[in-house]
Amino acid sequence: MKILDGKLAAASVKQILKAEVDILLQNNQRKPHLAAILIGNNGASETYVASKVKNCEEVGFESSLIRFENNITEEQLLSKITELNNDNTVDGILVQLPLPKHISEAKVIEAISPAKDVDGFHPVSVGKLVQGLQTFIPATPYGIMLMLEHFNIETKGKHAVVIGRSNIVGRPMSILLSSNHPQGNSTVTLCHSHTPNLQEICLQADIIVAALGKPGFVKAEMVKDGAVIIDVGITRVEDATAKKGFRIKGDVDFDEVAPKSSAITPVPGGVGLMTIAGLLKNTLQAYKNNSVN
Template structure:
């Protein structure tokens, strides 16, 4: 029997539908949520991603502030813009699209964002509160993965989970969320990386395997046990002369290979990607509600 396809588009649409009345309630009180998206340079992938985020905002009534800066923008100019957005009452969430040009210190910029408006969940204060299990704006992709697992009937509680990849954006924060004593957590988590010996031995014993290392089709069927759940975070371009654009998108998991052995799997595209964008909207709404409740706007 083929694996269940975990439809990220459908789950994301359900979450957006849940957000709509919350956005409407804020807007009716004269407090329409607002998301500022800052893009430095003209990286095609970033441009496409930012445009998609703006469409998402429009669909559920969130105000979108599109701030596109030339690649030559200095770090000081970018920091000054972040400061202005921190003090703008119309802005509830600030997203600085990564990667930034090499001459800009991304960590410095991300740490300049007001934690109350840190809808990407990358600020050290946000990450620290997450680690302690305190209320915080959570990183979008890890939060999206947890939502996918819960809403598709694969609660991680009590499960053995292996994450391949230890990035600050996905692997590390996801390992924390899955291990925390909270809904969507309570799993036993192993994190693999480039120095891990015999990754296949570890993934073969896991109930849930999450591939997030940026290596095309790294995870193959012989690396998982029958009935494992596979969450594929990777998005990689692979040259394909037969494709219209000369390339095709593949994940970090060998999708076709795994369909016959996994009990459930996410596709690429259409899996984790839509969830990441939707959790950004979720965080913006949460930030807006929190700021109104505390009277900070």
């Protein structure tokens, strides 16, 4: 059983990115620039954004963190996004989700210029992904594909089961795994809360991608021997014995499932780190596109 260590895979991606940025700086070009908008004081969002800023620094990117209180109006937020869209020194824009209930997530996503949509959520980005065109891939599925590549996980001709149909992970993941490229060419079954016989379907899977947000949902009896397990879940579960009062749990019961798998991602230390690697690669690509234009 192989542990698919996100720290190792992400370090490899970041090493390549840093080398590219070093060449840019040697040629007196500016750094790639990622602007992140954070609203409120959600603990998980704070952690994610801080990690993104830190990783930008590690590879030599410039990063801007723009903070707003929860009471910001939708109009004010959209105005700030427009300002960043028009700033030629900003290559990528991300708005950390979730948003306050009075702000439309769809409006915010659509307000970001597709040329700066490094999260890959804009309808234009999604449409291009479906058609197999060059685009920004949502960061988590992109990170998973980079991880599969790094660890030489065979996907061609395999049966992949994706549990979860969100626009952020499940749907794009199913498209990527079925696409005609080295980490694709799988036959994909996309499962969700209304899927009957879920256990029966999972037992047919060579690869399981669990992305439903329910800690410990995937049990050993759902997994056939030798399957590859990609755990996207990252949920804070209260634990009085933990130093912080909580532990991070994945969607897979790791202790049960790991002995049956041929390869598995840990939580934490797996897909989450690769999500940031995907975001960084998207940002560098946005910079290159911006430089050409």
